[in-house]
Amino acid sequence: MRLNDISPADGSKKDKMRVGRGVGSGKGKTAGRGHKGQHSRSGGYHKVGFEGGQMPMARRLPKRGFRSMTEGDTREVRLDELNKVEADVIDLEALKLAQIVPNFVSGAKVFLSGSLAEGKKPQLKGIRVTKGARLAIEAAGGKVEE
Numbered sequence: 001m002r003l004n005d006i007s008p009a010d011g012s013k014k015d016k017m018r019v020g021r022g023v024g025s026g027k028g029k030t031a032g033r034g035h036k037g038q039h040s041r042s043g044g045y046h047k048v049g050f051e052g053g054q055m056p057m058a059r060r061l062p063k064r065g066f067r068s069m070t071e072g073d074t075r076e077v078r079l080d081e082l083n084k085v086e087a088d089v090i091d092l093e094a095l096k097l098a099q100i101v102p103n104f105v106s107g108a109k110v111f112l113s114g115s116l117a118e119g120k121k122p123q124l125k126g127i128r129v130t131k132g133a134r135l136a137i138e139a140a141g142g143k144v145e146e
Contacts, residue, residue, distance in 0.1 A: 074107040079133050080114025082122050091125045116140045 112132035
């Protein structure tokens, strides 16, 4: 077998319908476009979004955008980043002082990535925690308060 011998299977490639080639072709005379009207004429078609003269949907709706006002107000904190915090009770202010989260955030969530240092028993207050991170903190002897 050679590359120039390869051909598609019989019946897999269908010839394009040739319109406007007589009555016997099945697409003669009007060539499947019907009689009269905008769609039957060559070059006759409306632009995208045109609704027949009615005020289009794109112009009726207000253009305020869809950016969330609270997007980016929370940060994810890895479990091993809690090792950098010196405070006994770890809250949002402690995370900001340790420069783990920026000053403008209004919330943080700890997720399981890495591990806690030996002897570290963090007490989290007012910080959300994933299930895996909660199990790891409690296994190390720490405590989580919502």
